[in-house]
Amino acid sequence: xxxxxxxxxxxxxxxxxxxxxxxxxxxxxxxxxxxxxxxxxxxxxxxxxxxxxxxxxxxxxxxxxxxxxxxxxxxxxxxxxxxxxxxxxxxxxxxxxxxxxxxxxxxxxxxxxxxxxxxxxxxxxxxxxxxxxxxxxxxxxxxxxxxxxxxxxxxxxxxxxxxxxxxxxxxxxxxxxxxxxxxxxxxxxxxxxxxxxxxxxxxxxxxxxxxxxxxxxxxxxxxxxxxxxxxxxxxxxxxxxxxxxxxxxxxxxxxxxxxxxxxxxxxxxxxxxxxxxxxxxxxxxxxxxxxxxxxxxxxxxxxxxxxxxxxxxxxxxxxxxxxxxxxxxxxxxxxxxxxxxxxxxxxxxxxxxxxxxxxxxxxxxxxxxxxxxxxxxxxxxxxxxxxxxxxxxxxxxxxxxxxxxxxxxxxxxxx
Amino acid sequence: xxxxxxxxxxxxxxxxxxxxxxxxxxxxxxxxxxxxxxxxxxxxxxxxxxxxxxxxxxxxxxxxxxxxxxxxxxxxxxxxxxxxxxxxxxxxxxxxxxxxxxxxxxxxxxxx
Numbered sequence: 001x002x003x004x005x006x007x008x009x010x011x012x013x014x015x016x017x018x019x020x021x022x023x024x025x026x027x028x029x030x031x032x033x034x035x036x037x038x039x040x041x042x043x044x045x046x047x048x049x050x051x052x053x054x055x056x057x058x059x060x061x062x063x064x065x066x067x068x069x070x071x072x073x074x075x076x077x078x079x080x081x082x083x084x085x086x087x088x089x090x091x092x093x094x095x096x097x098x099x100x101x102x103x104x105x106x107x108x109x110x111x112x113x114x115x116x117x118x119x120x121x122x123x124x125x126x127x128x129x130x131x132x133x134x135x136x137x138x139x140x141x142x143x144x145x146x147x148x149x150x151x152x153x154x155x156x157x158x159x160x161x162x163x164x165x166x167x168x169x170x171x172x173x174x175x176x177x178x179x180x181x182x183x184x185x186x187x188x189x190x191x192x193x194x195x196x197x198x199x200x201x202x203x204x205x206x207x208x209x210x211x212x213x214x215x216x217x218x219x220x221x222x223x224x225x226x227x228x229x230x231x232x233x234x235x236x237x238x239x240x241x242x243x244x245x246x247x248x249x250x251x252x253x254x255x256x257x258x259x260x261x262x263x264x265x266x267x268x269x270x271x272x273x274x275x276x277x278x279x280x281x282x283x284x285x286x287x288x289x290x291x292x293x294x295x296x297x298x299x300x301x302x303x304x305x306x307x308x309x310x311x312x313x314x315x316x317x318x319x320x321x322x323x324x325x326x327x328x329x330x331x332x333x334x335x336x337x338x339x340x341x342x343x344x345x346x347x348x349x350x351x352x353x354x355x356x357x358x359x360x361x362x363x364x365x366x367x368x369x370x371x372x373x374x375x376x377x378x379x380x381x382x383x384x385x386x387x388x389x390x391x392x393x394x395x396x397x398x399x400x401x402x403x404x405x406x407x408x409x410x411x412x413x414x415x
Numbered sequence: 416x417x418x419x420x421x422x423x424x425x426x427x428x429x430x431x432x433x434x435x436x437x438x439x440x441x442x443x444x445x446x447x448x449x450x451x452x453x454x455x456x457x458x459x460x461x462x463x464x465x466x467x468x469x470x471x472x473x474x475x476x477x478x479x480x481x482x483x484x485x486x487x488x489x490x491x492x493x494x495x496x497x498x499x500x501x502x503x504x505x506x507x508x509x510x511x512x513x514x515x516x517x518x519x520x521x522x523x524x525x526x527x
Contacts, residue, residue: 199466201459260460270462306463319462 003091006101012230013102013110019221020113024051024120026214030273031124033207034266034318036200038402039128040207040412046135050120053136057143058112059084065148067111071096071157076149084108096157100228110225111155115147118174124318125182128200129192129399132407134392138382142181146378150177150371164360165367166339166347168237169226171281171332172371179325180372182316184379189392191315193399200317205265212269216245219276223283233344237283241276244295248275251299267303274302274323278331282338285347290338294331302327325372332368336361416511416527417485421476422448423496423504428474434495435478438488441527444477454502473504479514479527 028047032040061082068077071094080086086093089103100107119139123130153160154173167173192200202208223241227234252271253263278298279291286294305322309315316322339351339360349363350356386392398406405411423431428445435443449470456469480488489506497503516526 199468201461201466201468256460256463260463260465262460264460266461303463 004101005091005103006229009229009231010102010106012234013106013225013228016221016225017106017110017113019218020110020117020225021051021218023113023215023218023222024048024117026211026218027117027120028211029207030211030215030269031127031208031318033204033209033211034124034202035127036402037203037413038404038411040203040404041408041410042130042132042403043123043127045132045408046123046130047120049136050123050139051116053140054116054119054143055112057140058115059108062115062143062148063087063108063111065144066115066151067097067108067156068152069156070094070152073162074158075153076158077152077156081108102228107228111151114170114174114222115143115151118147118170118178119143119181121174121178121320121324122182122185125186125316125320126189127192127317128403129189129394131391131394131398133390134386137386137390138185138392141382141386142379145382146177146181146375147173150375154367154371160367160370163366164349164363166285166335166360166364167281167332167367168284169223169280171277171328171335172367175277175280175324175328176332176368176371177328177375179321179328180375181379182320183314183325184376185383185392186314186316188380188383188387192317193396195315195317196310202266205269209265209269212272216241216272216276219245219280223280227284233284236287236343240279240283240286240291243291244279244282244298245272245275247292247295248272248278248299248302251275251296252303253299255300255303270319270323271299271303274298274327277324277327278302278334280328281332282335285335285340285344286338286351287340287343290340294334294338297334298327298330301330329368329372333361333364336364416514416524417480417482418509418511419476419478419480419485419488419492419506420509421492421496421504421506422450422473423476424498424502425472425474427496427498428476431476431492431495434491435488438491439484440478440480440488442478446475446477448473448475452502452505471502479511481524481527 024047028044032043035043064079064081065077068080087105087108089105092098092100092104119142151173152158154167219241224234224238249268249271253267256267257263275295275298278294302322305326337351337353339347340354341347341350349360352361451469456467459466459468514526515522
């Protein structure tokens with residue numbers, strides 16, 4: 001098939017790539033504000049460094065592992081695009097992505113920005129206690145062994161997509177994947193020194209609110225860009241990306257106010273992010289008031305999920321499990337209730353609430369659980385091996401001094 | 416000479432400074448400090464977890480005055496700092512054996 005470049009679609013994906021790339025520094029500030037002042041640079045560094053190592057790794061090999069052999073219904077790609085071979089300014093060289101009207105190199109760049117932010121999401125759970133070399137090794141190996149295969153199974157016409165499950169922009173690939181990895185790593189690396197007895201309150205919530213704004217802004221590219229075109233589905237995804245976090249903020253604050261008597265700034269920010277997570281798999285598949293129901297539900301559920309960590313006694317420092325794992329599971333599974341064939345023709349089996357049967361709901365649950373189990377298991381093994389070899393946990397003394405000074409020879413604040 | 420030290424509520428600093436200037440003091444040293452007294456701390460809530468913050472932010476003021484001015488200054492200071500609510504702080508006064516102005520080398524009352 002001849003490649004017909006569409007300048008409108010290409011312009012939107014160029015823009016979306018920049019938007020999604022901006023989310024990673026946004027995430028850095030979202031997390032950075034929540035840690036203690038002696039660890040803020042270490043948090044910013046983990047995120048900014050993800051942009052460094054993962055972009056290179058993506059171009060060298062992981063794009064090929066994720067998107068090679070697309071449409072095979074399989075588990076992992078191949079080496080056809082190793083070192084960006086066959087990835088050019090023209091169209092897709094193979095059948096599955098022939099519908100694309102953007103340069104294949106742009107598709108590669110756009111997907112690269114997803115591969116950068118996904119491992120970076122883990123850093124919130126492991127905050128204030130990772131050794132830098134161990135972290136760097138972990139995200140590199142994780143991108144190859146976990147992100148590549150899961151992206152292939154879901155986004156590249158692999159096993160999960162062929163099985164019938166839907167994921168518009170990464171409920172499984174990004175959020176369940178990173179959330180399950182976060183759980184695995186914190187089980188290996190243990191709690192922060194002093195947790196939960198010593199108070200570890202956020203040092204700069206204005207950073208967190210700033211980061212929330214950047215994330216929300218960038219998420220327009222994440223979700224609406226995932227239409228891979230500047231069309232009606234992109235427009236639907238965009239409004240859903242505004243409505244769901246808005247409703248989630250309301251849901252989170254409502255529960256918080258009832259349970260603790262205050263509506264907090266951190267609650268508003270966290271609720272919005274929970275809504276963004278939950279709408280991600282659904283963005284281009286649902287319409288009408290569905291994003292409001294999904295968002296509100298995510299705000300309430302993710303707030304209640306904050307209690308998981310104290311119940312099971314692990315230290316998920318910045319609540320990546322409550323927000324990304326639970327939010328990702330919630331969004332991915334309720335897509336089986338709200339998916340609307342009138343919004344997107346890709347929806348073969350509409351959701352239960354739109355007259356479809358339980359077929360899609362079952363597929364969504366299977367896809368979610370497969371991602372969860374695979375990501376958790378492999379992440380746990382990678383973390384264990386790194387812990388036993390180069391080390392993953394910063395020493396107690398390094399944690400006492402603060403990671404900024406002890407790992408990076410810097411301090412954020414002069415006084 | 417006396418050293419007057421006062422720990423007050425931070426938002427009262429401007430009122431206290433104006434009252435002390437009106438009472439004729441020439442200088443003061445201000446430090447941001449933390450502590451607790453009968454007011455104890457307060458509670459903060461982050462994502463549903465409640466934390467008791469025991470050390471409350473306060474401002475510490477230090478000034479050197481002549482013996483004869485001490486009572487007036489303490490009266491002006493306490494009046495300006497008082498809200499009559501818990502946590503207004505404390506003032507204490509100690510004798511100072513000598514003072515030097517570094518620039519000129521003046522000693523004693525001349526240096527105050």
